[in-house]
Amino acid sequence: MAELRLMKGNEALAxxxxxxxxxxxxxxxxxxxxxxxxxxxxxxxxxxxGMIVLQAESEVASINxxxxxxxxxxxxxxxxxxxxxxxxxxxLSYMAGAEIPCVVANIVRGGPGLGDIQPAQSDYFxxxxxxxHGDYHLPVLAPASVQEMSDFVPVAFDLAFKYRTPVLxxxxxxxxxMMEKVELFEQMPRLTDEEINERYPWATxxxxxxxxxxxxxxxxxxxxxxxxxxxxxxxxxxxxEADEVNYELIDCDDAxxxxxxxxxxxxxxxxxxxxxxxxxxxxGLLRPITLWPFPKNPIDDLVKKGVKGFLSVEMSAGQMVxxxxxxxxxRTKVEHFGRYGGVIHSPEEVLEALKTKIVGG
Amino acid sequence: MSEITIQDIIKPENxxxxxxxxxxxxxxSYCPGCGxxxxxxxxxEVIEELGQENDTIGVAxxxxxxxAYEFMNVDMQEAAHGRAxxxxxxxxxxxxxxxxxxxxxxxxxxAIGTAETIHACNRGENIVIIFINNGIYxxxxxxxxxxxxxxxxxxxxxxxxxxxxxxxxxxxxxxxSALPGTYYVTRQSVHTPAAVxxxxxxxxxxxxxxxxxxxxxxFVEIVSNCNxxxxxxxxxxxxxxxxxxxxxxxxxxxxxxxxxLAK
Numbered sequence: 001m002a003e004l005r006l007m008k009g010n011e012a013l014a015x016x017x018x019x020x021x022x023x024x025x026x027x028x029x030x031x032x033x034x035x036x037x038x039x040x041x042x043x044x045x046x047x048x049x050g051m052i053v054l055q056a057e058s059e060v061a062s063i064n065x066x067x068x069x070x071x072x073x074x075x076x077x078x079x080x081x082x083x084x085x086x087x088x089x090x091x092l093s094y095m096a097g098a099e100i101p102c103v104v105a106n107i108v109r110g111g112p113g114l115g116d117i118q119p120a121q122s123d124y125f126x127x128x129x130x131x132x133h134g135d136y137h138l139p140v141l142a143p144a145s146v147q148e149m150s151d152f153v154p155v156a157f158d159l160a161f162k163y164r165t166p167v168l169x170x171x172x173x174x175x176x177x178m179m180e181k182v183e184l185f186e187q188m189p190r191l192t193d194e195e196i197n198e199r200y201p202w203a204t205x206x207x208x209x210x211x212x213x214x215x216x217x218x219x220x221x222x223x224x225x226x227x228x229x230x231x232x233x234x235x236x237x238x239x240x241e242a243d244e245v246n247y248e249l250i251d252c253d254d255a256x257x258x259x260x261x262x263x264x265x266x267x268x269x270x271x272x273x274x275x276x277x278x279x280x281x282x283x284g285l286l287r288p289i290t291l292w293p294f295p296k297n298p299i300d301d302l303v304k305k306g307v308k309g310f311l312s313v314e315m316s317a318g319q320m321v322x323x324x325x326x327x328x329x330x331r332t333k334v335e336h337f338g339r340y341g342g343v344i345h346s347p348e349e350v351l352e353a354l355k356t357k358i359v360g361g
Numbered sequence: 362m363s364e365i366t367i368q369d370i371i372k373p374e375n376x377x378x379x380x381x382x383x384x385x386x387x388x389x390s391y392c393p394g395c396g397x398x399x400x401x402x403x404x405x406e407v408i409e410e411l412g413q414e415n416d417t418i419g420v421a422x423x424x425x426x427x428x429a430y431e432f433m434n435v436d437m438q439e440a441a442h443g444r445a446x447x448x449x450x451x452x453x454x455x456x457x458x459x460x461x462x463x464x465x466x467x468x469x470x471x472a473i474g475t476a477e478t479i480h481a482c483n484r485g486e487n488i489v490i491i492f493i494n495n496g497i498y499x500x501x502x503x504x505x506x507x508x509x510x511x512x513x514x515x516x517x518x519x520x521x522x523x524x525x526x527x528x529x530x531x532x533x534x535x536x537x538s539a540l541p542g543t544y545y546v547t548r549q550s551v552h553t554p555a556a557v558x559x560x561x562x563x564x565x566x567x568x569x570x571x572x573x574x575x576x577x578x579x580f581v582e583i584v585s586n587c588n589x590x591x592x593x594x595x596x597x598x599x600x601x602x603x604x605x606x607x608x609x610x611x612x613x614x615x616x617x618x619x620x621x622l623a624k
Contacts, residue, residue, distance in 0.1 A: 024455050052454050057480035061447040064440065064477070068448035071438045072418065074455045094441050193456075204436035205452075206416040206459050215430045217421075217439035 003184040009149040009175040010035035012182045013079065013105055016153035018045045021190040023074035024052045026065035028084060031117040032173035033107035036079045049190055059084035063091030066102040066166075070095065071216045073196040073203030075157055079105035081173070082123050083114060085131075092166050093132030096233070097218025099202075101160035103153065105169040107176035110342030118342025119173035119264055124319035127170050128292040135230055137237050139244060140168045140291040142262040146180035154188065159244065163236055164202070170291065172315065174264040174344065240293055247295035248287040251277070255284030257358050258302055260324050261313040262288045264344065269313050271347035272354065281359055291320070299327040309333035309358035313350055316340050333358060381406045383414055383434045390428050394595025396585030397425060399551040400493060401432050401464075403561045407568050408435065408460065417460040418452050420445040422474075424466035425499040433464075443474020446481030449488045460571055462489040468498050471507040471533040478533065485542030485577040489567045492534065492580065495587040496606060503590040507531040510609055515590070530609065534582045538616040544577030545570050546616040550584045550607070552599045563614075577619060584610045 007015070014036045017025055025045075027037040037055060045051035056062040062078045069076035080088065085106045095102060106127065110120040127140045139159050141152045149171060156167040196203060207213040220226035248266075251273055252258065261269040266287040276283045286302070288295050299310070309332055312321035318336035325334045337353035339345040383405035391397045408417050414435055421429040423442035430437035440448045445463035453461040470478050470492050481488070497515055498504040504517040508530050512521040522530075538546040545567055549560035560583060567579035584606050588598035614622055 024451060026451060054450070054454065056447065057476055060444065061450075061477055061480065064444035064447035065451035067440065067444070067451075068420070068438060069451035069455045071448075072452055072456060076451065076455075090441055091444070098439070204418055204438050205456055206418060207414070207436045209415050213434055214436050215439070216437070217430060219427060219439055 005182055005184060006179055007146060007182050008035055008177055008179050009143075009146045009171060010107065010177070011039045012146045012150040013153060013169070014039035014043070015184060016150040017077050018043065018049055018051055019185055019187050020154045020157055021049060021075060021188040022051055022077050022157070023190055024054070024065075024069050024076045025078065026054050026056050026062045026069070026076065027078045028056050028059050028062050028080065030059075030081045030084045032109060032119075032176050033079050033081050033105070035176070036105070049187070051190065059087040060091070063088035063104070066104070067091055067095055067098075067100055070100040070102040071098070071203065072205040073200035075191070077103045077105070079107065081107045081109045082111050082120070085123065085126070089126070089132035092138065093130075093134050093136065094218050095166045096132075096136035096138065097134060097229070098216045099164040100166070100216060101164050102166045103156040103160055103169065104166055105171065108170060108172040110340065116342040117173065119315060119344060120340060120342055121172055121263060121265060121315040121338070122317070122319065122340055123170065124291065124314065124316060127168050128294065128323070136233060137240070137292050138166050138168050139163070139240060139293070140170050142170050142289060142291050143175060144263050144266050144287065146175065146178065146182045149175060150182050150184060154185070161200075163240055165236070170263070172264050244290060245293045245295050245297070246289040247298055248289060249298065250285040250287065252284030252286065252302065254282055256282045256308050257354065258284050258286055258307050258310045259313050259350070259354070260286045260288070260299070260310055260320065262291060262320070265313045265315055265338065268345060268347055269350055272350040275347055275351050276354060281354070283354065288320075294323045294327070296327045299324065303328055303331050307332060309335070311354050311358050312336045313345070314338040315344060381409045383409045385432055385434045387431045389432060391425065392589045394586065394588045394598065395425075396495070396551045396583065397493060399557060400491065400560075400583050400585065401429065403551070403557065403564050404462070404464070404491060405433055407561065407565045410565070411568055411572065413460045413568070413572070416458070417462070418456070420449045420452070420461070420463040422463070422465040422469040424469050426464055426466060426493065427500065429464050443469050443472070444477055445469070446474065446477040446486070446488075446490065450481050450484070450486045453486055453488050457487075460568065462491060462568070464491045465493070466499070467492070467494045467496065467506045467508040471531050475533070478537065479540070482537040482578050482580065483540045483542045485544070487571055487574060488578055489571055490578065490580045491564070492582040493585050494582055494610065495585045495590070496530070497587045497590040499587045499590045503592075507533070508610075510605060532610070534580065535615065537580055538621060542577050543580055543616055544575045544619050545579040547580070547614045548582040548584060548610060548612050550602070550612055552586065552602060582610070584612065
């Protein structure tokens, strides 16, 4: 019997962490996502599953706690919002280099700088292009509902351990704060120490008797060895691009125009599509669920089908639109529309932009 | 009388010293005369003597000892600069039955990683921190460290550390000893055989505290030399250390069994 609850997105994420069998959550409060650690502290997950929760001294410490814990094969997680995620970029780069799994949720707020605490999607570049120093990518999942804030947690951990990489869940203050009905999945067991040792021979949790010690590092002083490690990482990224793209198509079958939008913007754009179709404008929605790997093939298919234009709708000054353009390669029109700095566009504003920039433009 | 050959001498009954198997055979990357190698060996001897080689996770820093994992034959993680105490915190909390330690230099522990050091100590994490203080950034080529003495010349204080403009050397070991989360805080050196024996006892006590789940963190500073960074010959650097470092960084226990010792 499924358990239904009315929850905030942040609370659903926290409850899903417990139910996924996460071993440790390490976090630092920041608006608009502090409910994650508040919920976890109040819920006493140690009594429910043995999961530990620790409030760190900073986001820098949190992400390095994930480095340590993930490096021992444990399921570890943190969450933060934009400025805090910027502080974590060093740690994420090290974890990409040393191939340490973890899950990081970014409940994005307006920027740059201290910005504000309202919803935004302006951390797209940081999320999908690497974020820290060096050649790397992180898989990025973009929930569009409180339900997906819950559902994507186990999905993210599966990816993190399948590919030994940090995985980002990138949401925004709107989804984090709003309350919706959510169907919670059943409690999954935490792995035992023996299961961890069996599944993750790379994990540094005390070298097994008679075996070689394990080392986790991103340091390769010999450039040829570093290049070799990079080759290995790049091969992993090509595999992720080939196998892990996820997206949703809504009303695209007969569509002449396509809105590309993720997260909150995709919810708003669904209303725009209804408004547009009521006026006889055939619009569909392509919702990337993985922002990296980006759903290039479905966009390419839509171009080949003869779609007349794409509007990338984002709560940013235009970031994802660059990936849409890279995929469309000037075969048809691609424009951006979005409010930003914490301002949320209305469905009517999106419709107006669609008409002026794509349909009539 | 027949001549004695080397084979006649290599016998079990003549064995007086054996390298711990927890030191790898990799050639140390440290300069001849540097104290790092001795400090590494002492930690590994202690872990072997305590029978913890299969249950220990070490965390290496950024600095000269960035490659500590090449020499220490236990499971190791290489942390970002200054973050080892945060890394170790999570390992210990997720594996409370394992032995966890960090090995950090002065720039790593007392400059860029000050927050992680203070907060791991203040939370009383049940880990061991080994802190090598040689008053200089060795790996990057002899720049000023948070622990560089007043007037001491480095490549970024070429006319000597001017405390008015560059700040004072940080006695972080005294600082962490004042926190309720530290259980054992001591300052040692490894520049003479007697000092090495004392340092080993201190390191063993620190790890024993962790095994006994004593309430708090055990912190062992080792004041060491950097003959190349100080631009001295090894022997001269040890004399300089005795005459200049030790008066400022006094050797001995600072806090034992959770209690500060009276001066």
